[in-house]
Amino acid sequence: MRFADIPGLEEAKSQLINAIRNNHVAHAQLFYGKQGSANLALALAYTAYINCQDRSEDDSCGQCSNCAKIDKLIHPDLQFVYPVSSTKSITGKNVVSSSYLKEWRTYLSANKYGALENWSSHYGAENKNANISKEESRNIVKSLSLKSFEAEYKVLIIWLPEFMHSSAANGILKILEEPPEKTLFLLVTNDYEKLLTTILSRCQLFKVPSFDDADVAQYLTHHLSMDADKAQKLAVLAEGSIKAALENVDSAEDDAHVLFRDWMRQCWTKDYTSINQANDLFFKMNKTTQKLFLQYAINMIRHSLVSQYMVDEKLKLNNEEQGFVTNFGKALTTDKLESISKELNQAAYHLDRNANVRILFMDLSLTIGRIMTAK
Numbered sequence: 001m002r003f004a005d006i007p008g009l010e011e012a013k014s015q016l017i018n019a020i021r022n023n024h025v026a027h028a029q030l031f032y033g034k035q036g037s038a039n040l041a042l043a044l045a046y047t048a049y050i051n052c053q054d055r056s057e058d059d060s061c062g063q064c065s066n067c068a069k070i071d072k073l074i075h076p077d078l079q080f081v082y083p084v085s086s087t088k089s090i091t092g093k094n095v096v097s098s099s100y101l102k103e104w105r106t107y108l109s110a111n112k113y114g115a116l117e118n119w120s121s122h123y124g125a126e127n128k129n130a131n132i133s134k135e136e137s138r139n140i141v142k143s144l145s146l147k148s149f150e151a152e153y154k155v156l157i158i159w160l161p162e163f164m165h166s167s168a169a170n171g172i173l174k175i176l177e178e179p180p181e182k183t184l185f186l187l188v189t190n191d192y193e194k195l196l197t198t199i200l201s202r203c204q205l206f207k208v209p210s211f212d213d214a215d216v217a218q219y220l221t222h223h224l225s226m227d228a229d230k231a232q233k234l235a236v237l238a239e240g241s242i243k244a245a246l247e248n249v250d251s252a253e254d255d256a257h258v259l260f261r262d263w264m265r266q267c268w269t270k271d272y273t274s275i276n277q278a279n280d281l282f283f284k285m286n287k288t289t290q291k292l293f294l295q296y297a298i299n300m301i302r303h304s305l306v307s308q309y310m311v312d313e314k315l316k317l318n319n320e321e322q323g324f325v326t327n328f329g330k331a332l333t334t335d336k337l338e339s340i341s342k343e344l345n346q347a348a349y350h351l352d353r354n355a356n357v358r359i360l361f362m363d364l365s366l367t368i369g370r371i372m373t374a375k
């Protein structure tokens with residue numbers, strides 16, 4: 001993770017970079033930011049920067065062996081502690097971070113802005129009482145007593161220390177105050193007020209500002225190839241949280257699926273009352289959402305076509321969509337699906353040229369209905 005991978009936050013980034021460049025590295029720091037902020041991402045970028053063998057003035061190189069291993073989360077000098085709870089196969093004293101390392105790596109590779117509930121569902125937590133246990137604090141003390149292997153600094157990132165059991169917190173007080181040389185504690189928290197004052201007093205507080213709307217929009221256009229208009233709208237709703245923005249994207253897609261599925265059914269049965277209601281819904285959408293909806297419909301028809309001759313293709317669809325696509329592909333001939341696709345594409349073309357939306361959508365519904373039921 002490089003600083004450049006995190007949108008915006010230029011001031012926070014240069015503060016961290018300057019501390020390293022000026023040799024003002026605090027051995028215990030608290031990265032405090034709201035849920036969905038860049039606190040964990042910045043801690044990772046900071047770790048890479050401080051250990052990079054070829055860093056520039058404003059970022060790590062992303063190429064050297066330290067960068068590469070930190071990026072893959074496999075660097076022997078970068079350790080993580082995070083809240084965990086028991087699963088079907090991991091119980092009792094084994095409920096410590098190291099037992100979940102494989103899951104943690106896959107989770108963190110894809111989720112730098114997630115919350116505890118995202119992590120818990122990723123590894124299949126059996127109960128909600130995830131914490132950082134006393135056993136964990138023993139492991140921390142043990143592993144930090146070893147010298148660093150390859151990097152200049154050994155870094156321990158404690159994600160969500162607010163879930164640390166008080167006995168665990170007490171267990172690390174001493175090493176937190178006097179860590180071995182070239183050892184850094186980066187505590188990444190959403191709620192520092194829940195931390196014991198004895199922990200707080202040993203850490204330097206670094207406040208991570210929330211993203212502004214432009215940062216969130218940039219993240220969405222860059223990572224999801226979303227068009228700028230839609231990204232901007234979602235960013236405003238997300239209030240500085242990339243996590244919230246990503247969740248909104250998911251639910252917007254769910255909405256599109258339900259609307260599309262019902263609409264296809266209405267066309268098929270020529271249920272004019274419902275088609276009229278769908279028409280109202282479509283009319284009330286803004287132009288961007290209308291376009292996205294038609295694009296979604298075109299994609300689903302294409303997937304239905306593909307499902308006719310490719311059984312196991314790994315499509316990026318959720319279960320419900322997968323089920324729909326398979327059934328739709330079975331119910332309609334290739335010719336019919338291709339005709340529907342053509343109509344949808346034509347509608348998208350006319351929508352772009354400011355056609356009357358009500359007439360366009362009604363006409364489209366009737367034509368699709370006719371294609372579906374033709375002999």
Ligand SMILES: [Zn+2]
Nearest residue numbers: 052061064067
């Ligand atoms: Zn590097």
